[in-house]
Amino acid sequence: MTAAEMRAAEEAVFRRERQLDVMERAGAAVAREAARFATGRPVLVVAGPGNNGGDAYVCARHLRQGGLDVSVAAMGEPKAGAAAEMWSRWEGPVVSLYEARPRPMLVDGLFGTGMTRPLERGPRALLADLVTAADFSLSIDLPSGLETDSGADFGAPRVSATLALAALKPAHVLDAGLERCGHVLLADIAIPVAAHRRAAARPRLAPPGAGDHKYSRGMVVAVECAMPGAARLAARAAMAGGAGYVTLAGADPRGGGPDALVRTRIEAAEDLAELLESDRIASVVIGPGLGRERRSEALLKAALACPHPLVLDGDALTLLGRQAGRWLRDRRAPTWLTPHAGEFARMFEGEGSKIDRTLGLVLETGATVLHKGADTVIAGTDGAVRVLAGASPWLSTAGTGDVLAGLLAAQAARGLRGVAAAEAAVWLHARAASLAGPAFAADALVDHAAAALGECV
Numbered sequence: 001m002t003a004a005e006m007r008a009a010e011e012a013v014f015r016r017e018r019q020l021d022v023m024e025r026a027g028a029a030v031a032r033e034a035a036r037f038a039t040g041r042p043v044l045v046v047a048g049p050g051n052n053g054g055d056a057y058v059c060a061r062h063l064r065q066g067g068l069d070v071s072v073a074a075m076g077e078p079k080a081g082a083a084a085e086m087w088s089r090w091e092g093p094v095v096s097l098y099e100a101r102p103r104p105m106l107v108d109g110l111f112g113t114g115m116t117r118p119l120e121r122g123p124r125a126l127l128a129d130l131v132t133a134a135d136f137s138l139s140i141d142l143p144s145g146l147e148t149d150s151g152a153d154f155g156a157p158r159v160s161a162t163l164a165l166a167a168l169k170p171a172h173v174l175d176a177g178l179e180r181c182g183h184v185l186l187a188d189i190a191i192p193v194a195a196h197r198r199a200a201a202r203p204r205l206a207p208p209g210a211g212d213h214k215y216s217r218g219m220v221v222a223v224e225c226a227m228p229g230a231a232r233l234a235a236r237a238a239m240a241g242g243a244g245y246v247t248l249a250g251a252d253p254r255g256g257g258p259d260a261l262v263r264t265r266i267e268a269a270e271d272l273a274e275l276l277e278s279d280r281i282a283s284v285v286i287g288p289g290l291g292r293e294r295r296s297e298a299l300l301k302a303a304l305a306c307p308h309p310l311v312l313d314g315d316a317l318t319l320l321g322r323q324a325g326r327w328l329r330d331r332r333a334p335t336w337l338t339p340h341a342g343e344f345a346r347m348f349e350g351e352g353s354k355i356d357r358t359l360g361l362v363l364e365t366g367a368t369v370l371h372k373g374a375d376t377v378i379a380g381t382d383g384a385v386r387v388l389a390g391a392s393p394w395l396s397t398a399g400t401g402d403v404l405a406g407l408l409a410a411q412a413a414r415g416l417r418g419v420a421a422a423e424a425a426v427w428l429h430a431r432a433a434s435l436a437g438p439a440f441a442a443d444a445l446v447d448h449a450a451a452a453l454g455e456c457v
């Protein structure tokens with residue numbers, strides 16, 4: 001939830017409950033986690049001037065009542081309201097942040113969702129030093145120094161763990177927030193939240209039924225052109241992703257690949273157009289290794305004109321570029337775009353967080369967009385958003401995007417649509433990466449995709 005949505009949810013609660021009671025709950029939740037990690041060690045709580053600081057004073061009081069050695073350092077005194085009341089309920093001394101001495105356990109309650117501008121250099125350095133000197137650091141709601149709605153870096157330290165209050169915010173999963181938050185925990189503080197944006201979750205996929213056959217399970221066409229290896233990876237991934245039949249349409253009928261991979265020879269774009277007339281086809285993937293030649297462009301146009309669900313990746317996205325909206329708006333069949341940051345920028349400018357910009361491209365094209373990266377954002381035409389953060393960093397190797405495109409084509413061929421198909425593909429991809437361990441080649445992802453799928457049926 002964004003900062004504004006969070007405020008609205010809080011306001012709704014304040015209509016029937018005192019703000020003090022909600023803040024008590026938040027502070028108590030923080031104290032429970034802090035005590036768990038402190039394991040008896042001395043604690044330094046740093047408190048800011050707003051409600052994040054209010055939570056911090058409550059936390060300090062609870063920790064001290066629990067028998068821990070707690071000191072408090074503040075940056076600005078709370079002026080009024082619940083936070084000021086919590087400050088006055090803290091009976092120990094409060095030193096200025098500039099006088100704070102590091103302690104083994106640090107609780108960071110300087111700023112939360114109220115962060116509106118970057119931290120100034122002074123407090124930024126002080127906080128960073130205290131975090132570095134601590135054995136364990138826990139941030140209340142957000143590491144102080146992140147823009148809540150985008151995860152942009154406002155000078156936040158990298159803490160050991162962050163306890164999100166009531167709901168995850170975009171900063172817990174996007175941009176700089178991805179690495180600054182450390183381990184993200186979520187506290188239920190009885191503020192009801194109804195979010196249409198969620199973290200990507202393990203899909204539940206139907207196994208084949210007794211009456212299924214290769215066509216009913218979905219036939220995928222992968223288009224091969226300039227770099228055959230990339231299209232082959234996508235085709236193999238479609239097989240591992242559960243498609244019943246995969247054919248690779250290309251100029252060379254003898255190119256490699258597993259025996260089960262069917263090759264269909266196409267010379268010109270007309271051949272592809274003719275192939276794609278078959279109503280046995282359940283989805284098409286084009287773009288991995290497509291190239292940017294005249295022939296690539298002609299093949300892309302043939303694919304765009306076909307009546308089947310279509311996954312557009314790699315060079316297909318670059319070829320569409322700023323014209324993506326014009327080419328895609330009138331396409332009737334489901335369409336997915338799977339850009340990485342560079343391809344996305346070539347198609348669409350947009351403003352705001354990665355979520356906002358991804359939704360912008362959805363609006364522009366009418367397609368489901370799977371915006372890749374360490375923080376993968378999926379957005380659909382119904383406004384639904386899924387984010388997958390924290391996938392294996394070893395995915396940053398050539399060919400993994402081709403595998404994702406193939407996995408997505410398989411989900412489309414199995415009948416999944418929109419965000420659900422993209423979420424399933426992204427989850428399978430991340431899970432296969434974690435099964436593959438360190439330093440894998442993209443080929444190994446394919447080898448682990450079936451095992452990942454096995455966890456979903």
Ligand SMILES: NC(=O)C1=CN([C@@H]2O[C@H](COP(=O)(O)OP(=O)(O)OC[C@H]3O[C@@H](n4cnc5c(N)ncnc54)[C@H](O)[C@@H]3O)[C@@H](O)[C@H]2O)[C@H](O)CC1
Pocket residue numbers: 010019022023026048049050051052053055082110111112113114115116117118119120140141142165
């Ligand atoms: N509303 C509630 O009762 C509850 C809120 N919870 C916690 O409150 C914070 C959000 O609190 P808020 O007072 O809105 O903002 P902050 O404490 O994050 O910030 C305070 C204040 O600081 C100013 N400010 C912004 N940027 C800077 C900067 N770079 N340097 C200096 N000062 C800055 C700004 O004007 C803000 O007003 C939320 O995260 C929760 O922790 C409880 O969870 C529940 C009850």
Ligand SMILES: [K+]
Pocket residue numbers: 052108109110111112139140141142143144
């Ligand atoms: K904080």
